[in-house]
Amino acid sequence: MSGAGIYIKKDLKITDVQLEILMGILNVYSLIGSFAAGRTSDWIGRRSTVVFAAAIFFVGALLMGFAVNYAMLMAGRFVAGVGVGYAIMIAPVFTAEIAPAAARGFLTSFPEVFINIGILLGYVSNYAFARLPLHLGWRVMLGIGAVPSALLSLMVFGMPESPRWLVMKGRLADARAVLEKTCDTPEEAAERLADIKAAAGIPKDLDGDVVTVPKERGGESQVWKELILSPTPAVRRILLSAVGLHFFQQASGIDSVVLYSPRVFRSAGITDDNKLLGTTCAVGVTKTLFILVATFLLDRAGRRPLLLTSTGGMIVSLVGLGTGLTVVGQHPGAKIPWAVALCILSILAYVSFFSIGLGPMASVYTSEIFPLRVRALGFAVGAASNRVTSGVISMTFLSLSKAITIGGSFFLYAGIAGLAWVFFFNYLPETRGRTLEEMGRLFGMEDSDMAEEESAAAKHKVVEMHTN
Secondary structure: OOHHHHHHHHHHOHHHHHHHHHHHHHHHHHHHHHHHHHHHHHHHHHHHHHHHHHHHHHHHHHHHOOOOHHHHHHHHHHHHHHHHHHHHHHHHHHHHHHOOOOHHHHHHOOOHHHHHHHHHHHHHHHHOOOOOOOHHHHHHHHOOOHHHHHHHHHHHOOOOOHHHHHHHHHOOOHHHHHHHHOOHHHHHHHHHHHHHHHHEEEEEEEEOOOEEOOOOOOHHHHHHHHHHOOOOHHHHHHHHHHHHHHHHHHHOOOOHHHHHHHHHHHOHHHHHHHHHHHHHHHHHHHHHHHHHHHHHHHHHHHHHHHHHHHHHHHHHHHHHHHHHHHHHHHOOOOOOHHHHHHHHHHHHHHHHHHOOOHHHHHHHHHHOOOOOOEEEHHHHHHHHHHHHHHHHHHHHHHHHHHHHHHHHHHHHHHHHHHHHHHHHHHOOOOOOOOOOHHHHHOOOOHHHHHHHHHHHHHOOEEEEEEOO
């Protein structure tokens, strides 16, 4: 949408307000998908939910590609937004539940890696199709998104189902088979299976191919109660950590740079469309390269060091960008090379620091910390915080920049990033190397509390259906 927005505005003759709504409304629509994905993935499985999300993306891309007016384009954004909600929830959860603890940070960062590769390909498609006729170029830029959606829906069938979801459904043999493929040794697979069974409330001495796990009294309402209505102090801290991390990831202004980079570069003094899109491609390349670096550091440097370094670098970069844009804005029509260079370098530094820590960390960290029973809903709540904040930022950037200047907007984002650094430093513990079943202790859940929960869960009647 970054480059397509330039041509949509010219072709459909829409206002800046209509454009910023079109840009940002997808994030609001994604709330539907993020909450539906939790229930869907618990019902049909993590893998089938990915296929469903890909189908939604496919339809959304076609609707936008064949849009004949603003209303139809908004309809396509609605469908695509629901797909976004599904994707940002299910991809990290699915990956975290398959990955062994030693490589979980590396593997769970993959969704963020390929989001960035997708953003880069979007920038490249903007540049490649910009030379098409006005009425055709932006439609191809948006419609071509149907291709990777179709590939995803086919290729995901080559992946295993989540062993944790299989255990929740009583399919112990299937879960054991998956764990034996993803763990280093059979002993490790057996240990992980025992941990997952305990978290799911299945007695350790019960073993078999398929067992029936009766639904807990209260069902879905009980999950909402445990997470939202009356959480324990440890669960409350986990929930606030997830919501805060997702909020600050978006409130620090990343969507203003990603979606409106041509507008920002134009404000910095670059006016030619080809140069604008070319410089925007440089942003995509930089963002993608540094997210690849982050994948190798997550399990080596740890979550906290990367998160704090990333946020600190973003603060400095945003101050530099705000300074450069303010100087250029105070001298309209004048060429100030150092200020233009400062703007470009600050944007590249900003996306680099974002991609090396805060970018991938929201999905990696949130997919790790929730207990099994509330994991899908917990991640959905975090994703909802992410999408609401993203929608507010992207739908207000143009109006905000007119109200307090574009430079002032980035000074505001710098202040928010400063608050984020303080929150991360004081509130988020290190999770590197911990299994998903060990996370409760990090957030203050006492061993006696964990034992009490396991004991209560074990009281549920579990009837063996098949044995080896």
